[in-house]
Amino acid sequence: MASSPSSPGASLKLDFLIVGGGIAGLAAAYILAKGGHQVRVLEKSSTLDLPASGIRVPPNLSKVLREWIGEEKLASLTSLNQGTPLYDLLTSRRKGYNPWKPVVMRETGGDFLLMHRADAHKVLYDLAISAGVRVDFSVNVASVEPGEPRPRITLANGQCFTADIVIGADGPCSTVRRTAFELENDLEPTGMVVYSGTISAQKLLKDPVLASFIQADEWPIFMGTNRSVCCHPVRGRKELAVQLFWPDERRPKGQDPHGPWQNVVATSELRLDDCGDIVKRMVKLIPFFVKTPWMKRKSPLEDWVDDSGRIVLMGEAAHPWLPGGTHSSSMAVEDAVVFGTLFSHLAQGDQIPIFLHAYHELREARNKTVKDKDVESFEVMWLPPGPARDARDANTPSEDEDVDEGMLKEQFDALLEIFGYNAADAAQEWWMDWGRLSQARESKARYRLVDYMKK
Numbered sequence: 001m002a003s004s005p006s007s008p009g010a011s012l013k014l015d016f017l018i019v020g021g022g023i024a025g026l027a028a029a030y031i032l033a034k035g036g037h038q039v040r041v042l043e044k045s046s047t048l049d050l051p052a053s054g055i056r057v058p059p060n061l062s063k064v065l066r067e068w069i070g071e072e073k074l075a076s077l078t079s080l081n082q083g084t085p086l087y088d089l090l091t092s093r094r095k096g097y098n099p100w101k102p103v104v105m106r107e108t109g110g111d112f113l114l115m116h117r118a119d120a121h122k123v124l125y126d127l128a129i130s131a132g133v134r135v136d137f138s139v140n141v142a143s144v145e146p147g148e149p150r151p152r153i154t155l156a157n158g159q160c161f162t163a164d165i166v167i168g169a170d171g172p173c174s175t176v177r178r179t180a181f182e183l184e185n186d187l188e189p190t191g192m193v194v195y196s197g198t199i200s201a202q203k204l205l206k207d208p209v210l211a212s213f214i215q216a217d218e219w220p221i222f223m224g225t226n227r228s229v230c231c232h233p234v235r236g237r238k239e240l241a242v243q244l245f246w247p248d249e250r251r252p253k254g255q256d257p258h259g260p261w262q263n264v265v266a267t268s269e270l271r272l273d274d275c276g277d278i279v280k281r282m283v284k285l286i287p288f289f290v291k292t293p294w295m296k297r298k299s300p301l302e303d304w305v306d307d308s309g310r311i312v313l314m315g316e317a318a319h320p321w322l323p324g325g326t327h328s329s330s331m332a333v334e335d336a337v338v339f340g341t342l343f344s345h346l347a348q349g350d351q352i353p354i355f356l357h358a359y360h361e362l363r364e365a366r367n368k369t370v371k372d373k374d375v376e377s378f379e380v381m382w383l384p385p386g387p388a389r390d391a392r393d394a395n396t397p398s399e400d401e402d403v404d405e406g407m408l409k410e411q412f413d414a415l416l417e418i419f420g421y422n423a424a425d426a427a428q429e430w431w432m433d434w435g436r437l438s439q440a441r442e443s444k445a446r447y448r449l450v451d452y453m454k455k
């Protein structure tokens with residue numbers, strides 16, 4: 001630890017090691033380095049250039065990216081999502097339209113955007129490097145232990161490192177969670193998988209019906225029985241990202257031997273009997289898919305901070321998500337922003353456990369609220385025939401329904417809680433209400449902090 005009151009950010013600077021250079025790891029690396037800390041990222045993959053498809057960038061994420069890279073650069077890498085046309089998967093018939101009115105979105109402080117995961121990853125990598133972060137590729141972390149006095153990382157090749165704080169941002173099958181928290185991997189397959197792929201615009205534009213999907217600022221969804229398909233433009237309309245939420249017909253109960261987002265499968269693996277002409281034509285143009293099972297934990301993690309108070313989990317390592325869900329990346333970046341904002345105030349060593357636990361408190365509740373809503377909004381798209389599906393269809397906004405002010409207000413109120421959230425403000429608010437007191441020596445202040453920790 002080094003104290004340097006004259007430089008910007010935290011006056012007590014720490015050494016951070018981050019396991020996993022995905023979305024959460026790189027976002028955390030950037031914001032911590034910007035706050036004056038020393039940060040090194042250890043990433044298992046050998047390159048940034050891995051197969052991926054689309055991610056949704058809802059307003060709670062787009063406002064962070066806009067602040068970090070500017071409006072113009074963000075616009076060059078994304079498309080706007082102005083609405084979701086809803087189709088019947090089997091007949092390809094259009095059943096309704098769910099508007100994502102830009103005027104409503106802007107009220108939440110950001111736009112609803114659509115992006116390629118690799119572009120988001122590269123943006124975060126470039127930011128981290130520009131802030132002085134060291135990112136090491138092809139580094140497979142085998143275990144993390146509390147160590148004394150600093151946590152210790154051991155690589156698969158036997159090499160060891162120590163740091164003031166280790167962040168486990170190593171995805172849903174987290175090695176940090178398994179080794180430092182001594183918790184068995186209790187992820188269980190739900191029986192659903194997500195097939196993700198992309199189609200080049202060149203191929204799509206040859207088919208006049210498919211061409212419209214890359215030309216519109218939309219995120220269409222095809223709703224079927226126990227399956228659904230969604231797609232949207234990415235990379236300045238050079239590609240269409242396609243994701244199929246499917247029952248795992250090949251391996252309904254078994255464990256996936258591949259890591260998440262690593263299982264490349266041939267398009268021919270998919271049975272398309274329950275799909276109409278549009279999706280069949282679309283899928284034929286996809287050269288390959290990445291197949292990722294949707295796994296759920298048997299029991300949620302009780303504490304995201306280990307007993308030593310120096311190892312902490314972030315992103316999907318702390319809270320696995322529905323692959324391809326709307327908020328998997330936004331929650332990872334929000335985690336990083338809250339964490340980095342808190343640690344930008346670090347002035348003395350005894351604040352470390354307080355900040356770590358505040359991060360857990362702030363993020364656990366937020367993640368739970370958003371995850372429940374995200375999962376619900378996807379599950380409704382693949383309902384089997386029955387009363388629930390009838391109710392969904394009856395409530396689907398029709399194609400030409402005028403969106404009046406009352407409806408806009410209703411949409412806004414429902415979305416404000418999720419899209420209107422500002423991660424930096426949430427952390428800053430905690431700092432103003434509780435955190436500043438950790439610098440005060442009076443016993444009264446200490447008492448209030450202890451109160452907060454017990455909440």
Ligand SMILES: Cc1cc2nc3c(=O)[nH]c(=O)nc-3n(C[C@H](O)[C@H](O)[C@H](O)COP(=O)(O)OP(=O)(O)OC[C@H]3O[C@@H](n4cnc5c(N)ncnc54)[C@H](O)[C@@H]3O)c2cc1C
Nearest residue numbers: 020022023024044052053141170171261315316324328329
């Ligand atoms: C290659 C890839 C492609 C993806 N494509 C999509 C997509 O198209 N659409 C979508 O919605 N989501 C996609 N995701 C998932 C999405 O990035 C996450 O759901 C979300 O952003 C949460 O981010 P995270 O940082 O928690 O996890 P991730 O972004 O998955 O990052 C975890 C990182 O940890 C690394 N790691 C794991 N174990 C170790 C270890 N032992 N040592 C060192 N490093 C380790 C992984 O290689 C990975 O880079 C993809 C993830 C990956 C890794």
